[in-house]
Amino acid sequence: FENVTGAADIAWLRDASVNLLYLDMSKWQDIRVIDDERVADFIREVPEARGGAPLTLQSGIAVARRAGAGKLVMGDLLKIGPRTQVVGKVFDVKTGLRVRTVRQDAATTDSIMSAFGQLARAVLNVAPPAGTSLGSIGTGSVSAYQSYMIGVGFLNRWMLDSARTAFGRALALDSSFALAHYKLATVYGWQTPNSEEGPRHAALALRYGAALPQRERNLLLGAAALTEQRYAEACSVFSRLLAADSTDVEAWYNLGECAYHDPAVVPLAGDTTRFVFRSSWNLMLKAFRHALELDPTSHLAFQHIQDALLTRVRQGCRLPPGVERCGSTGVLFEGVLQRDADSLLIAPVSLATSTASRSEQLVAAQRQGARRANLEAARQVAEEWLRAGPGESRPRRAYARILLRLGRVAAADSILRGAGTGIVAGESAGYVQDRIEAAIKLGNPALAGSIADSLLRALAGAPPNQRNAAVILNATFGKVRDLDEMIRLSTPGQELARRYFTLQVRAILGVPSDGILPLEDSLARSVVGLQDAKRAAVTLAGSLLFLEPGLRGGRWPVADTASTDPRIALVSHLARSDRARVRSALAGYDSAAAERQNEPDGGLALVGALVHLAVGDSIGALRLLRRFHDGSWALSPIGDQPATGFGFEAMLWPRMFLLLGDLEAAAGRKDQAAHAYRMFIGFWQHADPELQPIVQRAREALTRLGS
Structure with a gap:
C-alpha cells in the first residue's frame, strides 16, 4: 500500500x-x-x-x-x-x-x-x-499496534533490548494484546531463558489470542509449549502448521527452536541399551535453513545454526515417565558431534555408565576432523548472514567468533573492534568475551584484563546469574574474590563442596594450597560411597590434574589408571609412584598430544608438563608448553571447561606462561623467557593481594634476565 x-x-x-x-x-x-x-x-x-x-x-x-x-x-x-x-x-x-x-x-x-x-x-x-x-x-489501540510493529522490526534484526522495550510499551498501552505478549516471550527466551517471564507472556498470549486467525492461534499454542519446555508438543504443533503451509517462515523457525532445545534421550526402537536424542539436530539445521531460504534476513534463525556447529557435544537426559524437564531426576547423557558426509552424527551415551564410549566418540571426531568441518560449515552460514545484514553488528560478531575458533585471531580481532557498541550488559557480553580472548592471544593480556574489569563494573547491581560470566573472566586475571562468592551462592548447604571448589579454583590458577588435600579426601570418600572411584576421579579432576604434584607429598585421594580421560590416567600412574610406568605412560601421552595439535588444548599441555617435571624431565615439559604456545592455544576457546567445577580454560593460561618463562630461562633462551614472563605479569598485574607474591616472583625473574 x-x-x-x-x-x-x-x-x-x-x-x-x-x-x-x-x-x-x-x-x-x-x-x-x-x-x-x-x-x-x-x-x-x-x-x-x-x-x-x-x-x-x-x-x-x-x-x-x-x-x-x-x-x-x-x-x-x-x-x-x-x-x-x-x-x-x-x-x-x-x-x-x-x-x-x-x-x-x-x-x-x-x-x-x-x-x-x-x-x-x-x-x-x-x-x-x-x-x-x-x-x-488483538488490540484496539493504534499506538499499541505501532509499538508492536516497531518491536517486530527490532526483533528480526536481533536488537533484543530495543525489541523488549517496544513490546513492553505496546503492552503498557494494551495489556491484552496477544501478539505483543507472544513476541515478548520470544525475547525473554533469548535473553533470560530460565526466567518465568517468558512462560508468563506466552500463557497470556494464548489467553488473549482466541479471536486471532487459526495460524496465529497455533503459533501461540506452540510458543506456550516451547517456553514451558514441552518440546515434543511444540514440535508437533509447528509441524502441523508446515503441513498446511510449507512456506511459513515463522513455523520453520519455531520448529528449529524446539528441535534445538529438546534434551530428551529415548531408547532406540525400544532397546534400552541404545539411545537416540528425541529431536534431531539435522532436522533443526534443515528447519532454520528453510526459514533462511524464505527470509534471508531472519537473524534469529542464523544464531542456533552457529550455536550447534560451534559446540563439540550435545547434552541431554533420559526423562522418567511424566517428566518434561532435565534435572536431578534425569540420567545425564552426552553425544559428541561427528560427521556423516554433510550431516551431523550424534549418538548419546550415559555419563554414568558409558564414559569409554564418549571417549571413543571424541577420538573418532578428532580423526575425521569433525570440529574443523563444523566450523567451516558455520563460517559459510555466517558469511550468508553477513550478506543478508551487511550493516548489522550481530552477524559480524558471529563471524568473528568462528574465526577465533579457527585460530585466525588477528582477522577476528579486526572484525570485533569494528562491530561493538562498547561495554554493556546483556546481549553483548559474549562479544566482550571474544574481544578479551583476541586481545590475550594477540599478546596483550593487560588490555584484556581492563576490558574484563569494565564488563564486571558495567554489570554492577545485575542479578548474579547475569554477572557470572564476567566474574569467571576476571578470575583469569587473578581476581578471585567475586568467584568465591559465586561458588558460595552456587553451593547452598554444601559446606564441603563450597570449601573444596574455592580451593580447586586456586589449584587451577597455580596458587599453592595444601589445605585442599583433606577436602579432597573427604569429598572422594563421599563420592566413592555414593558411586565409585571413576566418578570420584572425574569430580575431583580440577585438583587431581592441576595441583602441583610436589605439593601432595604422596597424598592422592583416588586414582583411575584405566580412565578414558588421558589426563586422569596419566596423573593416576603418577599417584602409583611407579617411575617406569609413568615414563611409559608419558610417551603415549606425548604422542597423543602431538596428534591433537590442531585441536583445542583442554589442559592437556599443562598436565603433561607437570608430570614431566615430577619425574625430572624439564625438556619434555618445555616441548609440550612450546607446542601449546605455537599451536593449540590459538584454537582453545577461553570459556571451555577443562574439568568439573568452576575452572575454565583461560584460568590455566597465566600459570602456563609463568612455567614457560621458568623453563625457557633455564634453557638459556632469554628472549623467549622474557616474553613469557611479560605475558604472565600482564595477566596478573592487578590480581588480588593473595596472588601478588607470585607476580613479584615473575618481576624478579624478568629483572634477572636484564629485561
Missing part, C-alpha cells in the same frame, strides 16, 4: 497495512492468504523495492505468481483532511486484469484498524465466517 499523499502521520501504514489486511483476511478459513512476513520476503527481491520506489503492477503480479497466489491486492493510502482513505485494488494473477476496487474510510486514527477489517470483507466480496470479528487484531 503506497502513501500517495505522502502524509507523515500515516507513513507507518505503508508496511503495517499488509499485516492488518492479512490478519483479517485469514479469518476466512477456506482461502489461503500469504502472510505479511512472506510477502516482505518476496518484495525484498524486487529491484525497485530495494531502492525504495513504489512497487509496479508488473512486479506485483510477478511476486504473486512466485507465491502461487490466484489474486493480488495492491492499494493506496490517502490522507484527506482528518480522514484516511484506504483503497484496495484486486487483480487476477493469471490475466493481470483488475477484478474490483474497494474503498474504506477511517474518520480517526483509532478507526484505521477497523477500516481494514471492512476492507478485507470488500476485497473478498463474501460475508465473514459466523462469529468472526473483523478489524480485531
Whole structure:
C-alpha cells in the first residue's frame, strides 16, 4: 500500500497495512492468504523495492505468481483532511486484469484498524465466517499496534533490548494484546531463558489470542509449549502448521527452536541399551535453513545454526515417565558431534555408565576432523548472514567468533573492534568475551584484563546469574574474590563442596594450597560411597590434574589408571609412584598430544608438563608448553571447561606462561623467557593481594634476565 499523499502521520501504514489486511483476511478459513512476513520476503527481491520506489503492477503480479497466489491486492493510502482513505485494488494473477476496487474510510486514527477489517470483507466480496470479528487484531489501540510493529522490526534484526522495550510499551498501552505478549516471550527466551517471564507472556498470549486467525492461534499454542519446555508438543504443533503451509517462515523457525532445545534421550526402537536424542539436530539445521531460504534476513534463525556447529557435544537426559524437564531426576547423557558426509552424527551415551564410549566418540571426531568441518560449515552460514545484514553488528560478531575458533585471531580481532557498541550488559557480553580472548592471544593480556574489569563494573547491581560470566573472566586475571562468592551462592548447604571448589579454583590458577588435600579426601570418600572411584576421579579432576604434584607429598585421594580421560590416567600412574610406568605412560601421552595439535588444548599441555617435571624431565615439559604456545592455544576457546567445577580454560593460561618463562630461562633462551614472563605479569598485574607474591616472583625473574 503506497502513501500517495505522502502524509507523515500515516507513513507507518505503508508496511503495517499488509499485516492488518492479512490478519483479517485469514479469518476466512477456506482461502489461503500469504502472510505479511512472506510477502516482505518476496518484495525484498524486487529491484525497485530495494531502492525504495513504489512497487509496479508488473512486479506485483510477478511476486504473486512466485507465491502461487490466484489474486493480488495492491492499494493506496490517502490522507484527506482528518480522514484516511484506504483503497484496495484486486487483480487476477493469471490475466493481470483488475477484478474490483474497494474503498474504506477511517474518520480517526483509532478507526484505521477497523477500516481494514471492512476492507478485507470488500476485497473478498463474501460475508465473514459466523462469529468472526473483523478489524480485531488483538488490540484496539493504534499506538499499541505501532509499538508492536516497531518491536517486530527490532526483533528480526536481533536488537533484543530495543525489541523488549517496544513490546513492553505496546503492552503498557494494551495489556491484552496477544501478539505483543507472544513476541515478548520470544525475547525473554533469548535473553533470560530460565526466567518465568517468558512462560508468563506466552500463557497470556494464548489467553488473549482466541479471536486471532487459526495460524496465529497455533503459533501461540506452540510458543506456550516451547517456553514451558514441552518440546515434543511444540514440535508437533509447528509441524502441523508446515503441513498446511510449507512456506511459513515463522513455523520453520519455531520448529528449529524446539528441535534445538529438546534434551530428551529415548531408547532406540525400544532397546534400552541404545539411545537416540528425541529431536534431531539435522532436522533443526534443515528447519532454520528453510526459514533462511524464505527470509534471508531472519537473524534469529542464523544464531542456533552457529550455536550447534560451534559446540563439540550435545547434552541431554533420559526423562522418567511424566517428566518434561532435565534435572536431578534425569540420567545425564552426552553425544559428541561427528560427521556423516554433510550431516551431523550424534549418538548419546550415559555419563554414568558409558564414559569409554564418549571417549571413543571424541577420538573418532578428532580423526575425521569433525570440529574443523563444523566450523567451516558455520563460517559459510555466517558469511550468508553477513550478506543478508551487511550493516548489522550481530552477524559480524558471529563471524568473528568462528574465526577465533579457527585460530585466525588477528582477522577476528579486526572484525570485533569494528562491530561493538562498547561495554554493556546483556546481549553483548559474549562479544566482550571474544574481544578479551583476541586481545590475550594477540599478546596483550593487560588490555584484556581492563576490558574484563569494565564488563564486571558495567554489570554492577545485575542479578548474579547475569554477572557470572564476567566474574569467571576476571578470575583469569587473578581476581578471585567475586568467584568465591559465586561458588558460595552456587553451593547452598554444601559446606564441603563450597570449601573444596574455592580451593580447586586456586589449584587451577597455580596458587599453592595444601589445605585442599583433606577436602579432597573427604569429598572422594563421599563420592566413592555414593558411586565409585571413576566418578570420584572425574569430580575431583580440577585438583587431581592441576595441583602441583610436589605439593601432595604422596597424598592422592583416588586414582583411575584405566580412565578414558588421558589426563586422569596419566596423573593416576603418577599417584602409583611407579617411575617406569609413568615414563611409559608419558610417551603415549606425548604422542597423543602431538596428534591433537590442531585441536583445542583442554589442559592437556599443562598436565603433561607437570608430570614431566615430577619425574625430572624439564625438556619434555618445555616441548609440550612450546607446542601449546605455537599451536593449540590459538584454537582453545577461553570459556571451555577443562574439568568439573568452576575452572575454565583461560584460568590455566597465566600459570602456563609463568612455567614457560621458568623453563625457557633455564634453557638459556632469554628472549623467549622474557616474553613469557611479560605475558604472565600482564595477566596478573592487578590480581588480588593473595596472588601478588607470585607476580613479584615473575618481576624478579624478568629483572634477572636484564629485561
